[in-house]
Amino acid sequence: EVQLVQSGEEVKKPGESLKISCKGSGYNFNDYWIAWVRQMPGKGLEWMGIIYPGDSDTRYSPSFQGQVTISADKSTTTADLQWTSLKASDTAMYYCARRFCFGTPCSSFWFDPWGQGTLVTVSS
Amino acid sequence: SYVLTQPPSVSVAPGQTARITCAGNDIGGKSVHWYQQKPGQAPVLVIYNDSDRPSGIPERFSGSNYGNTATLTIRRVEAGDEADYYCQVWYISSDHFFVFGAGTQVTVL
Numbered sequence: 146e147v148q149l150v151q152s153g154e155e156v157k158k159p160g161e162s163l164k165i166s167c168k169g170s171g172y173n174f175n176d177y178w179i180a181w182v183r184q185m186p187g188k189g190l191e192w193m194g195i196i197y198p199g200d201s202d203t204r205y206s207p208s209f210q211g212q213v214t215i216s217a218d219k220s221t222t223t224a225d226l227q228w229t230s231l232k233a234s235d236t237a238m239y240y241c242a243r244r245f246c247f248g249t250p251c252s253s254f255w256f257d258p259w260g261q262g263t264l265v266t267v268s269s
Numbered sequence: 270s271y272v273l274t275q276p277p278s279v280s281v282a283p284g285q286t287a288r289i290t291c292a293g294n295d296i297g298g299k300s301v302h303w304y305q306q307k308p309g310q311a312p313v314l315v316i317y318n319d320s321d322r323p324s325g326i327p328e329r330f331s332g333s334n335y336g337n338t339a340t341l342t343i344r345r346v347e348a349g350d351e352a353d354y355y356c357q358v359w360y361i362s363s364d365h366f367f368v369f370g371a372g373t374q375v376t377v378l
Binding site for chain 2: 206245252253255259260
């Protein structure tokens with residue numbers, strides 16, 4: 146079974162650093178891009194960025210460029226999302242999701258499956 | 270940037286048909302994907318490539334995409350279909366973007 150399992154809930158103070166993780170299993174982790182998606186309280190889904198674990202090629206949404214860092218470790222089949230200095234506005238649920246593509250070359254992309262989510266709360 | 274517009278809410282009686290729209294400039298020229306998110310749960314893919322259903326998704330869920338509007342249709346609505354539904358496309362400008370609609374809350378009366 147293809148699964149993405151995320152690390153647990155985090156409660157942090159403003160200015161602190163944080164890394165959350167997403168472990169893939171049941172498929173060849175190196176061959177599929179992994180995306181990160183933010184969902185602020187009561188709001189919709191926002192694509193943050195995406196990484197190809199095979200060579201660590203990474204793309205960011207302009208809204209999140211410079212705000213977070215996405216990385217991946219092939220040996221542990223884990224993708225990470227990290228912050229160096231959290232803000233209260235980073236309080237949200239964060240999901241990882243595997244990207245699927247269709248066509249040769251790929252011309253259609255969707256996300257399946259999704260991790261269960263990691264709730265990050267930043268409060269003084 | 271590319272904007273997808275969804276109605277904030279749709280209400281439907283059990284057994285009836287719910288239609289959730291996703292509007293975007295020439296969206297018919299793109300592939301649209303739909304996700305269902307129940308309260309407290311992660312999103313789940315229910316339609317990909319405009320109208321294909323992943324395994325395990327009931328046939329009651331269908332999709333279409335033409336012109337400037339894509340539509341997710343849920344027939345014979347059940348109480349368990351109550352959720353937020355998001356459309357998503359892939360958009361290329363100066364880079365690659367994944368765009369989500371703002372979501373539609375489906376309420377089963």
